[in-house]
Amino acid sequence: MPTLMVQGCTSDAGKSTLVAGLCRVFKRRGLSVAPFKPQNMALNSAVTADGGEIGRAQALQAQAAGIAPTVHMNPVLLKPNTDTGAQVILQGQALLNLEAWDYHHYKPKAAAAVFDSYERLKQAYPYILVEGAGSPAEINLRAGDIANMGFAEAADCPVILIADIDRGGVFAHLVGTLALLSPTEQARIKGFVINRFRGDIGLLKSGLAWLEKHTGKPVLGVLPYLHGLHLDAEDALPEQQGSDARFRVIVPVLPHISNHTDFEPLRLHPQLDFRYIRHNEPIPAADLIILPGSKNTGYDLDWLRSQGWEARLQQHLRYGGKLMGICGGLQMLGTGIYDPQGIEGTTCYHQGLGLLELETVLHPNKQLINRRGVLASDPSIVLQGYEIHCGQSVGQALERPATYLEGEPEGARSADDQIFASYLHGLFDSPAAVTALLTWAGLEAAQSIDINAIREQQLERLADSLEAELQLEQILAIMH
Template identity: 45%
Template sequence: MRGSLLVAGTTSDAGKSVVVAGICRMLTRRGVRVAPFKAQNMSNNSVVTLDGGEIGRAQALQARACGLEPSVRFNPVLLKPGSDRRSQLVVQGRAVGTVGAEDYLHHRHELRAVVAAELDALRADFDVVICEGAGSPAEINLRATDLANMGLAHAARLPVILVGDIDRGGVLAHLFGTLAILSPADQASISGFVVNKFRGAVELLQPGLDRLTELTGRPVLGVLPYAEDLWIDAEDSLGTLADAPVGRPQPPVGAEWLTVAAIRLPRVSNSTDIEALACEPGVAVRWVSDPSRLVGADLVVVPGSKATVSDLRWLHRTGIAAALRSRAAAGGPILGICGGYQMLGTRIVDHVESGEGAVGGLGVLDMTTEFAESKVLRRSVGYAEGIAVSGYEIHHGRVTRRGDPAWMTIDGAPEGSVRGSIWGTHLHGLLESDDLRRSWLRAVAAAAGRSGFVVAEDVSVARVRAAQLDLLADLIEDHLDVPAIERLLTTGKATDLPTLVTDAIAHPEHMDRRLTLSTWTDGSP
């Protein structure tokens, strides 16, 4: 089998990432050499690759689904929003500057060449490349600069599967409307539909699916059910809703639960760091954005941020900063990760990200952070309290003064800080080190007075993620038309159904004639 296709979505968070991961895992289990590809991503959830760059977290997960290490090849262009108008531009794993919408127009020709070359190379090296779109292909205001949706499909001659999330409501209109608003040339690339997160009897939905095929000439390739047990790396901030639980909390091993409040910063980055905690039985993790939600929590996590100073000011405006200081004074456990760690310090000097210079931190850890133009990008290994740990670093800030003991030694140098029941580190992914996580949770439970909480001895985050990928592959095999997807890969066609005459869908005034597929394709208007 050799071929490529693009999975697009009617909206952000429609299910593109998980469908790509599921197809990749399904084909890999069949012995096919598969690679994922997302030409352009916009996300603050990123990882460091073996080749020393950074890519979107979803593409790292998809690489794992293929049995591959993350590589900058799989996500050559990454935009990391630092505000509503400006994003850091990362090309082939390296930050090259900060851009707004107008600036980005000047880069489009260069970026298009980078994307095309990378996709061509992947197609030469692998049997199959499964591409993921970005946002929605219906964003026709961006079509001229599109690198990841119909622009990529047209340039690389990729058949497109369009995914819609029925849990949001109106999925049939979303699928039909997305197709209808596209140009005739782009419509020709849409080869089939997938409905995601369906609850209930498919028989009740079937008449609508049949009508969708009649109206568009495209088959519905399957209906993926809502899977209660499925929770994997969120692609962007849409997956980190305030007051929403993380994962599926399992009953505790001991007599008590351990509750975790993760602060939902406006520019939260690498929010997936807390998923390792949610893997533990008896640990209930929830995103919060209100100081009242910190009351009663056994542990508060201040996660990473793409706009550290801006998010620090948000902590003050919301009253969360005062709540954190009170908590620290009372000995309540707090964990700061990357930007969150920097906020817990006494002073931040930032002429790079915010340009505000010296800013006072929360002062619950004794340290100074200074931002540098160059970004630290590295995968790191070391020891914390005698336990082997690993993780990765993505940050501009450097600790220039540390008054508290270091938490660990990473690559031979001190890293992080500890003051009583307050911990901080620049390492993302640290809590995926199973032995360290267990030891640390015991310390957290003791500091929180949860003597009845017992840490499970057999939880492996790597195994949990592998099981999630296998669950995705099972859902694809059980609920999608896999032979049609294979034909789509090898021939560019999902079925032998004729392509819709695009003029018919482009003129809504014809719709009240209730024309059938046969009348549309025999040459009538």
């Protein structure tokens, strides 16, 4: 089956975006295509219909292709829980925690999952678009590689190489990456794509001609810098945007923050001054504070305290501010977090913030499920999202649920209704829920925002750009 792999000179060169855009272009042409990323390291993830966990970027690429995401689109997902270790998820299921060196020796097992999933996708879809990870020129990681050229060589598929010109040094990136590959790998690269160009294309043409002559490989397109392109990030936080809005929402950037894509509807909301607060930044006054999800809740709770958040949260509540906790944020708001089996790396107990009467015990069996329900405060507000967590919470606070999911009470609200906590990711994806929760938080005449419609608009905009700037017939010829 025709397969094409997109590799990048660096992380964040535009691999995920290019694959998403090509998926939408292929869909427009009536071609049945599936995205595939052999190995991903990211803390933004999604739950598939078949009950597994994959990188958020692959779920977006599946949406671009017009198909349902499955675990086989991202068979190896690594979720860092320390600076040197990660939870290993194979074909959607969390199996174990490994240090980086130990994972290096685990790669043969991971490779088996990769090629099993690849074969399954090939049986279901005539076209496969594969996304690499990081850079193929990371020579210290070449042994047993399944993320870049190791996969491409084993699958015998062509590769196009993308580089980000906005960072500078684009020709050095492309030529240097090529030089660090073996002769067979160099031959496998069939062309280049230059991403995020802004300026006069005439000034670039001499460089493009030199690049093609020097390498013997074509430039398949120069993609413009698309200002304000809003697509779910694979892992990196989006750039801060200034706002003149008076209603302020802040979210602490936890060291292991996960699924920060939850907050895209708020970040793009025209009535909000939304800000991420990073390490050692002053904590400003806000109308609404949200504690996000975390891959290492206990560690990140200690970090919150070290940054002065505990005292600021108490002050915030005394002055009538509203507070939300999503997933790991819910657990932090309770009285304690127990990790008797070392799910997050070490066996320990962490005292919670004590703002809700509930405690959490971490268990090895991860909850992975798509959910539908309603807000407890207004059953007319329909919710749709997903749960990804190891913790099970119990306590009196749960007797005042935040939501009802499939008819069952979920989450917690404080007795004074200043705190709302839920395990549900994607809580703000419902336009009605955005309006209701912002109204609860104190925003007058809160407007709705439809993030799913925005995603579709942005995918169409991206596809328009690719159709205008890429040599698509040449790319299809390379695939065949």
